[in-house]
């Protein structure tokens with residue numbers, strides 16, 4: 257085990273160095289620089305001044321603009337009691353174990369969704385997050401297409417293909433996406449607000465302790481304003497990361513003992529991506 261750990265560390269240091277600081281580029285890289293310095297070594301970076309020409313940067317901070325542009329378009333909104341969709345929570349019938357909880361997904365006209373998301377104080381115990389994925393920007397939000405570039409040319413040239421999916425997330429300060437593993441090259445452009453990321457390189461995947469958890473789904477009752485959490489029947493297991501990098505109070509010691517490769521290993525890369533910046537991950 258010790259030899260394996262040394263190997264993982266060596267691989268990480270070779271491609272990423274020892275710092276967990278994420279490099280910021282003042283200007284977009286050329287395709288060759290992007291490929292050589294970031295894509296090949298699996299190294300994240302933040303690219304500034306790469307989307308100045310997107311109308312979205314000046315238009316989207318206006319609630320009125322978004323609501324008018326999308327009109328009564330129906331969008332999918334993910335509802336949870338805490339802003340954490342697709343995350344591990346206590347199992348509904350055996351709280352000493354965990355299950356994988358998905359959000360209650362509701363379709364509604366964009367202006368309703370927007371108000372639910374942007375007025376969290378009005379909806380105590382209900383956090384709404386537009387996080388549909390599945391290429392939702394090019395389907396549900398097609399009316400906003402001309403506000404952004406259809407693809408990012410230096411990335412397309414470096415990677416050799418156009419984006420397979422383009423997604424849009426609209427959330428508030430409670431919106432949180434659980435630690436997870438993606439299989440894709442990602443460019444995450446922040447148009448308004450900011451997003452905080454914790455990142456691990458692909459060679460650290462063993463430190464996520466991916467295990468099967470029974471799938472459950474939140475169901476939201478509009479009349480009572482309450483959620484129930486129901487296990488899927490028949491039972492289905494979802495492989496999910498066991499680590500919560502932000503340890504909930506009171507579970508620290510147990511989790512640290514249970515997942516030593518994560519908690520005793522190198523810290524994740526950490527960054528805050530601001531409006532107008534693109535994170536490559």
Ligand SMILES: O=C(O)CCC(=O)C(=O)O
Pocket residue numbers: 387425431432433438442444451
């Ligand atoms: O913005 C989010 O909440 C999720 C982003 C995400 O899952 C990702 O970039 O892989």
